[in-house]
Amino acid sequence: MDLDHIWHQFIDHLLDNDEITEVSVKKFTGIPFIYIHYHSLKTDEGLLFFIIKKAASHSMRGKQLHCETIFVRQEDDVYVFRHRFFVPQKKMFCCGNLCPDCILFRS
Structure with a gap:
């Protein structure tokens, strides 16, 4: 799976929003950070967070991916935001705790 393609789609979906003028991604120690220039009449972090989640869900559609977005700062x-796409890990062994996703329950 090519995550670069997912990132490009994600950025394109973010730029489709009229209130977002510029988006850039920078990696520090391997962790991607997105810098969003957001101009809105009311500065609502919740609305911007929703826009990010919606853009991520559109770019992840049809793939087994998850995303994590954490607000860092605003200037x-x-x-x-610290944002990453990741592939969910599947359990490879039984720990004996009768977990709902236990490999013993797979057919």
């Missing part, structure tokens, strides 16, 4: 109109 004027620039919002910084």
